[in-house]
Amino acid sequence: MAVEGMRRIMIMTLLAGGLAASAPAPAAARDTLQVRSSALHPDRVLITLTLRCNAPRARCAGRLRAQSLDGVTVARTRPVRLPSRQPRRIAMRLAEDALHDLSEAGEETEVDLSLTPAGGRKRLIGFAALSLRVSCRSGTTIGSSPAVRLFRVEGFGVYACTDPHRRPDLVATEADALTGVSADSIAIAAPFVAFVTVGGNTCGFNSLSLYDLRAHRIVRTLSSQTASTDSANGCTGTTDTVTWLRGGSPRAAALA
Structure with missing residues (x-):
């Protein structure tokens, strides 16, 4: 009986561990705006982003905003329709005077991104570190x-x-x-x-x-x-x- 009891305890422990491992992640962890790559192009006066929307399709369409960490607008807000859980490259035109502000931050600038879906759905948040892109044709x-x-x-x-x-x-x-x-x-x-x-x-x-x-x-x-x-x-x-x-x-x- 003692041996049988120990077996039951072990089986229940293994089952509990498996259920915990297979449990879905919290929505806050799943529904994000993931930035695969980001760059600042001063010659073209824009930023390019490769984004992956980790949310249902209805929440991947809306208005995309880019702001500096102190809340200053970096790029013009634009409508986007991203595929769900697939990367897509987009471009955003810089806001007025944004290039000057970004130049003071050096060769890498941190930017907050937010995608606000229609219909009052909860917005998605992302973070980008813009790397300066220049070529031999620049400047x-x-x-x-x-x-x-x-x-x-x-x-x-x-x-x-x-x-x-x-x-x-x-x-x-x-x-x-x-x-x-x-x-x-x-x-x-x-x-x-x-x-x-x-x-x-x-x-x-x-x-x-x-x-x-x-x-x-x-x-x-x-x-x-x-x-x-x-x-x-x-x-x-x-x-x-x-x-x-x-x-x-x-x-x-x-x-x-």
């Missing part, structure tokens, strides 16, 4: 050589393209206080790019940075030093230039 050209195209994407920075089939290098962000889009502030001697940044208030300073396209990073920075005199409120200091050698021949970039 405004500010310098070029036979091997390199240097271009600026307004609000995001300066990029260098050495291979049209690869992602361009981010040479300098807007936070680096670039002097402008003119070729006067940048020089190319592949595999190097030299560029000027500015900063400071009363007197200011100039920095010369050397970006190595092979190492994909800045390998040297030289800064001018200035000081403000109390008597004349003037500025004094020195200005540095950067010089490098390539193949035994001097290739100098003397940038003011």
Whole structure:
């Protein structure tokens, strides 16, 4: 009898575990707006999303909204009709001034998504981390050589393209206080790019940075030093230039 009782207890335990494992997930966990991929395209002034609606078909049609985490509208609200539990790629046009706001967030921006179905049904919530997408055709050209195209994407920075089939290098962000889009502030001697940044208030300073396209990073920075005199409120200091050698021949970039 003791053995039989133990068998019954084991069978009941196994059955309870199987029922628990096969029980459906709560509706809150099932009914979501899943983001498979997301990207920001500054040249096209839009974002692209690959979405999967994990809900019944009636709840997968409605108005889609995209907002920053602090509630600012990122893209224009648009109607969508997504298939139930199947991925679909859609595009959303950026709202006015949204590109400028997104540029301040850097190369990746977090966005809240919501899909509000018709008929008062409960909305679906999703989350996207927008990755910046630029190509060798993007932006405004500010310098070029036979091997390199240097271009600026307004609000995001300066990029260098050495291979049209690869992602361009981010040479300098807007936070680096670039002097402008003119070729006067940048020089190319592949595999190097030299560029000027500015900063400071009363007197200011100039920095010369050397970006190595092979190492994909800045390998040297030289800064001018200035000081403000109390008597004349003037500025004094020195200005540095950067010089490098390539193949035994001097290739100098003397940038003011």
